[in-house]
Amino acid sequence: MDDPHRLEAKGLARAKIRGKRRRVREIRRRTIRGSLALFATAWAIVFGQLVTGNDPALSRGYTTPRKLIASKHHGRPPPSAPLPAPEESAEVPAVPVEPESAPEAEFAPELETAPAPEPAPAPEPVVTSAS
Amino acid sequence: MIAAGAASVGPHIFWITSRAAGTAALVLSSASVGAGLLIGRRAGPGKGLGGDAKAFHEALSLATLVAIAIHGLALLGDHFLHPTLLDISIPFTGAYRPFWTGAGIVAGWALAALGLSYYARGRIGQSRWRSLHRTTAVFWILGIVHSLGSGTDAGQPWFLLVLAVSAAPALVLLLGRLIRAPAQPSISR
Numbered sequence: 472m473d474d475p476h477r478l479e480a481k482g483l484a485r486a487k488i489r490g491k492r493r494r495v496r497e498i499r500r501r502t503i504r505g506s507l508a509l510f511a512t513a514w515a516i517v518f519g520q521l522v523t524g525n526d527p528a529l530s531r532g533y534t535t536p537r538k539l540i541a542s543k544h545h546g547r548p549p550p551s552a553p554l555p556a557p558e559e560s561a562e563v564p565a566v567p568v569e570p571e572s573a574p575e576a577e578f579a580p581e582l583e584t585a586p587a588p589e590p591a592p593a594p595e596p597v598v599t600s601a602s
Numbered sequence: 603m604i605a606a607g608a609a610s611v612g613p614h615i616f617w618i619t620s621r622a623a624g625t626a627a628l629v630l631s632s633a634s635v636g637a638g639l640l641i642g643r644r645a646g647p648g649k650g651l652g653g654d655a656k657a658f659h660e661a662l663s664l665a666t667l668v669a670i671a672i673h674g675l676a677l678l679g680d681h682f683l684h685p686t687l688l689d690i691s692i693p694f695t696g697a698y699r700p701f702w703t704g705a706g707i708v709a710g711w712a713l714a715a716l717g718l719s720y721y722a723r724g725r726i727g728q729s730r731w732r733s734l735h736r737t738t739a740v741f742w743i744l745g746i747v748h749s750l751g752s753g754t755d756a757g758q759p760w761f762l763l764v765l766a767v768s769a770a771p772a773l774v775l776l777l778g779r780l781i782r783a784p785a786q787p788s789i790s791r
Contacts, residue, residue, distance in 0.1 A: 491653055494653070494654055494657070495653070495654075495657040498654060498657045498658050498661055499657065499661045502658065502661035502662055502665055503661070503665065506626060506630060506665040506668075506669065509625075509626045509629055509630070510622055510623060510626040510669065510672075511622075513621070513622035513623075513625040513626055514618060514619065514622035516622075516760060517618045517621045517622055517625075517755070518611060518618055520755075520758075521611045521614060521618065522611060526754075527754055527755060527757060527758060528617075528754045
């Protein structure tokens with residue numbers, strides 16, 4: 472009934488369509504695989520940053536709203552991930568960071584034991600030696 | 603050490619996931635925009651690769667939308683930021699860097715709308731859809747701005763490298779298109 476040439480053309484067209492569909496499916500599969508690999512890599516990098524204490528959000532001297540929100544609204548301290556050395560965090564603090572409490576504690580007893588500052592004795596020797 | 607670190611990281615799983623998904627979305631959207639611009643560039647010749655390039659562009663766009671959705675939704679599980687659904691879906695309402703986050707939300711919604719409009723182009727009309735689709739690049743750039751403005755990793759060398767490697771080719775193609783466009787206004791039709 473059908474012309475053999477026509478049948479052949481139909482078969483070719485079908486094969487072409489099938490091939491195209493296969494290619495598209497393969498492209499989709501590869502894109503999904505690539506996307507998952509990309510996500511996993513990014514996840515591993517961020518995780519590595521946190522584990523090694525190099526995470527920018529949790530580093531000392533960089534007060535992100537994350538830290539502020541955590542401490543203000545939930546009364547929780549910043550996460551327990553190890554903190555890097557101060558020189559490691561190159562970022563400029565987004566919000567002025569409160570000074571460390573340790574130095575204040577060190578100076579306080581000294582002020583109590585020696586409340587009266589003595590500015591006078593220092594100039595005295597200078598004056599006497601000069602004269 | 604890794605086990606101890608992993609234990610301390612536990613409460614931040616959603617935060618890590620959101621950041622990773624954001625980075626993935628950035629790379630995928632850049633690749634998608636680049637592929638789209640290449641398709642537009644090859645308007646006439648090279649019919650063999652046209653279908654494949656379109657399939658690649660479509661798959662990348664859908665992957666981008668999934669990554670954007672994960673990027674936003676993962677934050678809902680974060681106990682530290684603790685955003686509400688409104689915070690992550692309505693621009694400029696959240697507590698965390700409202701402007702930059704808002705820019706990201708606008709970009710996310712726009713990319714979703716423009717990307718999914720492909721499936722409604724019959725209703726929209728081919729030429730109208732095309733001119734709408736061209737604005738995708740604007741929102742892709744807005745997404746980049748969002749990542750640099752509010753991204754936690756924005757200052758990290760690895761992130762900047764990833765951004766440069768993924769976005770630069772698409773930016774070059776976009777600039778090429780913008781420069782060529784006034785000279786050849788009829789080609790896009």
